[in-house]
Amino acid sequence: ETGVTQSPTHLIKTRGQQVTLRCSSQSGHNTVSWYQQALGQGPQFIFQYYREEENGRGNFPPRFSGLQFPNYSSELNVNALELDDSALYLCASSWDSNEQFFGPGTRLTVL
Amino acid sequence: AQRVTQPEKLLSVFKGAPVELKCNYSYSGSPELFWYVQYSRQRLQLLLRHISRESIKGFTADLNKGETSFHLKKPFAQEEDSAMYYCALRTSGTYKYIFGTGTRLKVLA
Numbered sequence: 001e002t003g004v005t006q007s008p009t010h011l012i013k014t015r016g017q018q019v020t021l022r023c024s025s026q027s028g029h030n031t032v033s034w035y036q037q038a039l040g041q042g043p044q045f046i047f048q049y050y051r052e053e054e055n056g057r058g059n060f061p062p063r064f065s066g067l068q069f070p071n072y073s074s075e076l077n078v079n080a081l082e083l084d085d086s087a088l089y090l091c092a093s094s095w096d097s098n099e100q101f102f103g104p105g106t107r108l109t110v111l
Numbered sequence: 112a113q114r115v116t117q118p119e120k121l122l123s124v125f126k127g128a129p130v131e132l133k134c135n136y137s138y139s140g141s142p143e144l145f146w147y148v149q150y151s152r153q154r155l156q157l158l159l160r161h162i163s164r165e166s167i168k169g170f171t172a173d174l175n176k177g178e179t180s181f182h183l184k185k186p187f188a189q190e191e192d193s194a195m196y197y198c199a200l201r202t203s204g205t206y207k208y209i210f211g212t213g214t215r216l217k218v219l220a
Contacts, residue, residue, distance in 0.1 A: 092155075
């Protein structure tokens with residue numbers, strides 16, 4: 001059984017660019033949540049996908065969007081990057097509403 | 112407003128001393144509360160959830176709806192308990208998780 005994986009590990013972008021982050025769920029999981037963790041802060045909920053449908057969203061603008069694929073892997077897309085988007089992005093997978101397992105994160109730096 | 116507050120950024124205790132990490136929440140519905148832990152160079156992981164009412168690694172937490180608190184306690188701290196601890200609330204229906212800002216626990220020898 002493989003755990004949650006995320007790619008890439010690190011990423012540097014410039015303001016205005018677009019970025020796609022990827023998450024591979026733990027085997028058997030059908031739910032993925034994405035979080036943004038700024039330095040010194042706790043994770044902030046971006047959104048959750050359940051069986052390919054968005055199932056809840058935090059206070060993030062529409063330029064943060066996502067997808068979940070039939071194999072339950074997921075993508076987080078961020079358009080028109082801003083300096084404040086620099087953060088660690090975490091994904092977590094679970095079976096329905098059971099315990100969520102976190103990935104190692106993708107560190108995004110926006111210059 | 113939905114909020115989780117962890118008032119201490121850093122808590123230092125000596126090995127063998129009792130530990131209490133504070134967590135207060137604000138939520139109008141029926142909350143589910145969790146404690147997550149992140150050890151050095153490891154992923155964030157679930158420590159315990161209030162509905163299970165169990166003790167994990169000697170830690171317990173009781174949901175006090177009157178005081179809207181979910182403090183994490185351990186009677187005798189161990190050096191291996193040193194880590195970052197996050198309290199989190201899950202809203203009903205949308206399964207949105209709200210995390211606190213975290214408390215770094217340092218257990219001194």
